[in-house]
Amino acid sequence: MADTMNDKKRIYLSSPTMHGDEQRFVAEAFDTNWVAPLGPNVNHFETELAAYTGCGHAAALSSGTAAIHLGLKLLGVGQGDAVFVSSLTFSASCNPICYEKATPVLIDSEPDTWNMSPEALERAFEQYPNPKAVVVVHLYGTPAKMDAIMRICEKHHVPILEDAAESLGATYRGRQTGTFGRIGIYSFNGNKIITTSGGGMMVSAEEALVKEARVLSTQARDAARHYQHSKIGYNYRMSNIDAGIGRGQLLHLDEHIRRKKEIYARYKEAFADIGEIAMNPLNPDGEANNWLSCMTIKEGSSVTPDMVMDALEAENAESRPIWKPMHMQPVFAAYPFFRHGDSGSSVSEDIFRRGVCLPSDIKNTDADMEKITGIIRKLFI
Numbered sequence: 001m002a003d004t005m006n007d008k009k010r011i012y013l014s015s016p017t018m019h020g021d022e023q024r025f026v027a028e029a030f031d032t033n034w035v036a037p038l039g040p041n042v043n044h045f046e047t048e049l050a051a052y053t054g055c056g057h058a059a060a061l062s063s064g065t066a067a068i069h070l071g072l073k074l075l076g077v078g079q080g081d082a083v084f085v086s087s088l089t090f091s092a093s094c095n096p097i098c099y100e101k102a103t104p105v106l107i108d109s110e111p112d113t114w115n116m117s118p119e120a121l122e123r124a125f126e127q128y129p130n131p132k133a134v135v136v137v138h139l140y141g142t143p144a145k146m147d148a149i150m151r152i153c154e155k156h157h158v159p160i161l162e163d164a165a166e167s168l169g170a171t172y173r174g175r176q177t178g179t180f181g182r183i184g185i186y187s188f189n190g191n192k193i194i195t196t197s198g199g200g201m202m203v204s205a206e207e208a209l210v211k212e213a214r215v216l217s218t219q220a221r222d223a224a225r226h227y228q229h230s231k232i233g234y235n236y237r238m239s240n241i242d243a244g245i246g247r248g249q250l251l252h253l254d255e256h257i258r259r260k261k262e263i264y265a266r267y268k269e270a271f272a273d274i275g276e277i278a279m280n281p282l283n284p285d286g287e288a289n290n291w292l293s294c295m296t297i298k299e300g301s302s303v304t305p306d307m308v309m310d311a312l313e314a315e316n317a318e319s320r321p322i323w324k325p326m327h328m329q330p331v332f333a334a335y336p337f338f339r340h341g342d343s344g345s346s347v348s349e350d351i352f353r354r355g356v357c358l359p360s361d362i363k364n365t366d367a368d369m370e371k372i373t374g375i376i377r378k379l380f381i
Helices: 021-031 040-053 064-074 095-099 118-127 146-155 207-217 240-250 253-270 305-314 347-354 366-380
Strands: 006-009 057-061 082-086 103-107 133-137 160-163 183-187 200-204 277-279 294-297 355-357
Touching: 021 040, 021 240, 040 057, 040 200, 040 240, 057 064, 057 207, 064 095, 064 133, 064 160, 064 183, 064 200, 064 207, 095 103, 103 118, 118 146, 133 146, 146 160, 200 207, 253 277, 253 366, 294 305, 294 347, 305 355, 305 366, 347 355
Parallel strands: 082 103, 082 133, 133 160, 160 183
Antiparallel strands: 057 200, 183 200, 277 294, 294 355
């Protein structure tokens, strides 16, 4: 596909990849007139994803953000409560905390996986001993240090909500991310490892929580013949059409992960002789899904992340900065932030300042990868 602004082929960061199975499930919905926010595709998608992840139970929702919001409500988060959350993440990890008028307490990353620092988490508990929940993000598809994080949270009797929006299919010690916390969530946004165009899933081993999520996601209608409501609900249910896309995509999830891993390995090999480049670290106790491959540039290099992104964009290849940490965002800057280590610096700020997300589209050809790596190598050599 050629970009209208550039006659060179567009190389994407991470775009949807359809296989044909999606159309089959969507056609079934049209043929049977199940064009609604319920139906067989929704039910099957929930069952099939629960089986793949081993999560127990799943509720298909309109977005990963909606899943986080309902998850927080189900954990009892309310006005004035503290909720610990990874700072190095997309804003959707934090926004639902504010929906409930709770206080985000932002936790720095550790350098080994770029995820929530157990050390910083311990410090947060010293100052805020009774948070309502801890939201742990598995950044760019790499599992966090769940053993250490779970030990800390269990010691303080605080539930974990896992934001596995970017890590569907990634595992930690053989167990799927999203299944360690009391509640987990996945995202199926268009750029994720599988997509429903827009959508998400809330999962839990506790069936009662998932049943209540379904009720809340359909305007919390009571079990009465007439329309009766005893509590506030939301319009958060996934449509049967979108769920059909998701069912077709799920059939190819392992294939997508395998291709993402190949892309990461290709970058790592291509930059192995350039000391100024380091690829995003992986957790040796898990298997990443490598949703996005990222690089950081050594401090003091004459090459900057902007130079890398500009060089790629000049050749119609899409890249982007690392997520800007939440504690650096104007809307969250006033909230508490706990750093990793004693140096006074922030690991997440450093990653943001020196990092770039590289084109990680599974449709990238060998020629595309050769072109991308060549553009970047030319800046350093």
